[in-house]
Amino acid sequence: MSPAAFPALTLVSGPEEVLADRAIATLIDQARASGADVVRLEATAYEPGALRIHASPSLFGGETCIIVRGLHEASDELQADLLSLLAAPASEVHLVVAHASGNRGKKVLDAMRKQDAVVIECPAIKSDRDKSDFVHKEFTRARRTITSEGVRALVEAVGQDVRELAAACAQLVADTEGTITDAVVDTYHGGKVEATGFRVADAVVAGRTGDALRLLRHAIGSGVDPVPIVAVLAMQLRQLIKVGAAGRGSSNQLASSLGMAPWQVDKARRSVGHWSPEGLAVAVQAVAAADAEVKGGGRDPVYAVERAVLTVTRARGIR
Amino acid sequence: MSGGVWRDLVGQGPTIETLSRAVAEPAAMTHAWLFTGPPGSGRSIAARAFAAALECPGGGCGECRECRTALDGSHADVDVVSTEGLSIKVERVRQLVQLAAMRPSVGRYRIIIIEDADRLTAYTDAPANALLKALEEPTPHTIWMLCAPSIEDVIITIRSRSRHVRLRTPPVEAVAELLQRRDGIEAPMALYAARAAQSHIGLARRLARDDGARIRRHDVVSMATRIVGVGDAIGAAADLAQISDEESKASASERDAAERTRLLETLGADPSARTQPPHIRSQLAALEREQKTRSTRHARDMIDRALIDLASIYRDALVLHLHSDVDLVNPDALDKVRALAGVFSAEQLLAAMDAITEARDRINANVTPLLALEAMALQLRIPRDLGV
Ligand SMILES: [Zn+2]
Numbered sequence: 184m185s186p187a188a189f190p191a192l193t194l195v196s197g198p199e200e201v202l203a204d205r206a207i208a209t210l211i212d213q214a215r216a217s218g219a220d221v222v223r224l225e226a227t228a229y230e231p232g233a234l235r236i237h238a239s240p241s242l243f244g245g246e247t248c249i250i251v252r253g254l255h256e257a258s259d260e261l262q263a264d265l266l267s268l269l270a271a272p273a274s275e276v277h278l279v280v281a282h283a284s285g286n287r288g289k290k291v292l293d294a295m296r297k298q299d300a301v302v303i304e305c306p307a308i309k310s311d312r313d314k315s316d317f318v319h320k321e322f323t324r325a326r327r328t329i330t331s332e333g334v335r336a337l338v339e340a341v342g343q344d345v346r347e348l349a350a351a352c353a354q355l356v357a358d359t360e361g362t363i364t365d366a367v368v369d370t371y372h373g374g375k376v377e378a379t380g381f382r383v384a385d386a387v388v389a390g391r392t393g394d395a396l397r398l399l400r401h402a403i404g405s406g407v408d409p410v411p412i413v414a415v416l417a418m419q420l421r422q423l424i425k426v427g428a429a430g431r432g433s434s435n436q437l438a439s440s441l442g443m444a445p446w447q448v449d450k451a452r453r454s455v456g457h458w459s460p461e462g463l464a465v466a467v468q469a470v471a472a473a474d475a476e477v478k479g480g481g482r483d484p485v486y487a488v489e490r491a492v493l494t495v496t497r498a499r500g501i502r
Numbered sequence: 503m504s505g506g507v508w509r510d511l512v513g514q515g516p517t518i519e520t521l522s523r524a525v526a527e528p529a530a531m532t533h534a535w536l537f538t539g540p541p542g543s544g545r546s547i548a549a550r551a552f553a554a555a556l557e558c559p560g561g562g563c564g565e566c567r568e569c570r571t572a573l574d575g576s577h578a579d580v581d582v583v584s585t586e587g588l589s590i591k592v593e594r595v596r597q598l599v600q601l602a603a604m605r606p607s608v609g610r611y612r613i614i615i616i617e618d619a620d621r622l623t624a625y626t627d628a629p630a631n632a633l634l635k636a637l638e639e640p641t642p643h644t645i646w647m648l649c650a651p652s653i654e655d656v657i658i659t660i661r662s663r664s665r666h667v668r669l670r671t672p673p674v675e676a677v678a679e680l681l682q683r684r685d686g687i688e689a690p691m692a693l694y695a696a697r698a699a700q701s702h703i704g705l706a707r708r709l710a711r712d713d714g715a716r717i718r719r720h721d722v723v724s725m726a727t728r729i730v731g732v733g734d735a736i737g738a739a740a741d742l743a744q745i746s747d748e749e750s751k752a753s754a755s756e757r758d759a760a761e762r763t764r765l766l767e768t769l770g771a772d773p774s775a776r777t778q779p780p781h782i783r784s785q786l787a788a789l790e791r792e793q794k795t796r797s798t799r800h801a802r803d804m805i806d807r808a809l810i811d812l813a814s815i816y817r818d819a820l821v822l823h824l825h826s827d828v829d830l831v832n833p834d835a836l837d838k839v840r841a842l843a844g845v846f847s848a849e850q851l852l853a854a855m856d857a858i859t860e861a862r863d864r865i866n867a868n869v870t871p872l873l874a875l876e877a878m879a880l881q882l883r884i885p886r887d888l889g890v
Contacts (some may be wrong), residue, residue, distance in 0.1 A: 348667075424736045428736070471864065471869060471873050
């Protein structure tokens with residue numbers, strides 16, 4: 184974007200902080216590149232009148248970019264100051280306002296939209312589907328390619344936290360070359376608890392009892408907490424049942440109606456044919472019992488998970 | 503006997519008799535009392551009424567200033583400690599013990615009511631032990647009243663130093679009558695609510711006054727006749743978790759807002775102002791944090807309640823099987839009760855109720871609620887769609 188195109192009004196709208204931070208960082212770079220002074224204001228620490236002082240023309244001329252974060256928490260004073268600035272715009276001032284969610288600050292939002300503010304959307308990244316989309320975009324933005332297996336591995340390994348996911352994407356872009364596959368992701372993030380849980384669960388669901396037990400012992404031997412392993416196993420079985428009950432339809436349709444990522448639907452579809460409803464029911468019982476034991480109900484949590492793994496792999500044979 | 507301060511303590515004749523006798527003979531007064539009874543039976547109502555009767559010059563007339571302020575929790579010498587958090591902290595108990603050492607300011611006794619004494623031992627016994635010190639060296643004129651679901655919820659050393667009063671589950675008719683008299687609810691609605699809430703007074707009141715709560719309860723009970731395949735079971739578990747979440751939000755939002763207003767009034771701020779000065783905002787933020795911690799526990803309590811509701815329809819079906827003349831909890835859902843009784847044997851109904859109890863125990867033991875609900879719902883599958 185050329186300096187001349189830097190917009191007078193920008194609204195950064197939506198609850199996802201990672202996206203909002205990034206949008207604002209980009210805007211600041213653009214402002215600095217165009218030679219403007221950058222002023223950052225936080226709504227919660229706003230001193231009435233500050234906006235007017237920063238917006239008044241400087242003695243030496245030049246442009247100012249004022250960034251106001253947290254309109255959703257803005258005091259009445261800040262809202263009033265924003266509205267009066269919007270009512271009498273100064274040509275040398277660029278205003279950026281960030282609003283996460285809610286009704287507070289609605290008048291300011293309306294006024295900005297009416298004056299054709301550029302809107303940068305920052306929607307929440309919650310479901311695995313959102314996270315997969317996010318990862319895809321991250322790599323496209325960096326002009327890199329990631330396989331869908333690579334996306335899956337990355338979301339499974341570090342998808343708990345969007346910030347961590349964004350950092351992991353940046354790290355892979357910086358540290359690797361060529362197409363990013365699940366093997367590449369594993370080299371970087373394979374040691375994560377979640378990744379271990381997924382490997383154990385994959386082996387269990389596929390009926391590979393020996394692999395599952397070996398992975399489990401190795402994980403626990405290296406100090407991994409059994410609780411998230413049980414949680415991942417429960418989630419995989421839940422997805423099998425949901426996909427099994429959902430019947431036909433494209434992976435994409437199913438993914439959005441079930442709140443799963445398309446690759447999760449595909450993966451569950453490949454496995455579910457080997458399972459009977461009765462077997463799945465037995466498997467869920469075993470996992471729930473194990474969850475109770477790892478959370479303090481039983482004396483030996485490791486044994487509890489092992490037993491669950493054995494029961495679940497055996498349940499796969501139930502017809 | 504059952505009038506005056508005792509008027510809202512319904513269906514508890516023997517308890518009222520015991521407590522009235524204690525009020526009439528101050529020489530034989532015990533300095534620590536333990537009120538137990540199932541949730542919603544009126545433990546806190548009983549403790550407050552007892553406190554009022556002790557402070558009242560007339561032994562609990564129900565009309566005078568002492569009575570009214572003791573009942574509504576604003577009496578200067580009656581402190582009601584209610585915890586919505588997971589535990590009562592040891593620092594809080596130490597404050598109370600200091601308070602207990604002081605002479606009453608206006609009344610005859612200093613009274614401290616702890617509504618959730620079971621939470622004195624949530625993580626460690628330290629809070630309970632701090633309280634024990636005070637019970638071992640009683641101060642004249644100070645009376646402790648502890649409330650808990652059952653006597654096992656309180657450590658044995660406290661139990662042995664207090665006098666035990668056991669409340670029973672009040673009869674449905676008594677609860678319905680209370681809802682009519684106290685809350686001005688019409689007779690048929692009061693009866694429905696008391697029955698559906700299985701005599702839980704607070705819950706019955708909520709069911710009677712909130713359409714949303716009735717709809718959510720109906721949704722829970724209706725689940726029983728819809729779980730056919732494993733997919734239905736997983737879906738039902740997700741629905742249950744969601745319904746409980748909504749119920750929790752609905753009942754919390756009213757209380758959260760009231761607490762906010764009360765805090766602002768205490769701080770001398772205007773509750774209707776859209777923005778508050780910084781020092782008040784920080785207090786509000788602290789309150790919001792506390793409310794958030796509480797909501798986790800509350801959501802679990804709501805799931806527990808939903809499971810009690812769900813169990814009630816299997817229980818009703820069992821009543822039909824046994825041709826017992828016990829009243830049904832869900833006479834308004836008779837078609838569903840009959841359908842379940844038709845498709846499940848008595849043994850299977852008992853197994854279903856066991857599966858529900860197991861889920862309650864598991865959630866109580868910190869199992870992920872959704873997983874516990876799934877394991878339960880999978881055991882509630884019916885052989886075919888019952889069409890009701
Ligand atoms: Zn009185």
